[in-house]
Amino acid sequence: MSLQGTQKTVALTVGVVVLMGSLAWASVPFYDWFCRVTGFGGTTGVAETGADAVLDRTITVRFDASKERDMPWEFKPVAREMTLKIGETGLAFYEAYNPTDRPVAGTASYNVAPYAAGGFFTKIDCFCFEMQVLEPGERVQMPVTFYVDPDIVTDRDAKYVHTITLSYTFYETDLPEDVQARLDGPASSTVN
16 A cells, blocks of 8 residues: 555544544534424423413323432422413422431432423423532422423324323532532641
């Protein structure tokens, strides 16, 4: 093989490696965007205000709560389900309790089932948008404000959905720096 052929092979190989690396790097944000836009995998929408219309048709929303294996909190929905009109703004609460003797931070992930309803379930405000920190022995009720988009009744697959399940899973995360600094106390100075 000539030197020119070797250089061409090396250039093609480097090009393939760079292309594959770029695709791998972009896959996570692209997949996240795709799920948010299409509701794929039960990903919900987010809005600043409620729906433009409220229909006479009702839908039942069930609430589910779980936590990762090592998460020390107790976590549950206050009410297991509610029935509301499609397009009507709903307000549900989840309760979390920290039974430990230390502050614990948590982040909630969520999804909607069936997946066909994910793109039509829209959150206006949710505790899951931010990290939550519970002090020792603290019990809180955390709200989620939402609606089911009226377009669900004309969707080929979702129009047959009569019950939607909103599920949250809490994961323990590192404490924010300000809380950790408070726990660590003032830095001690040593004299030699």
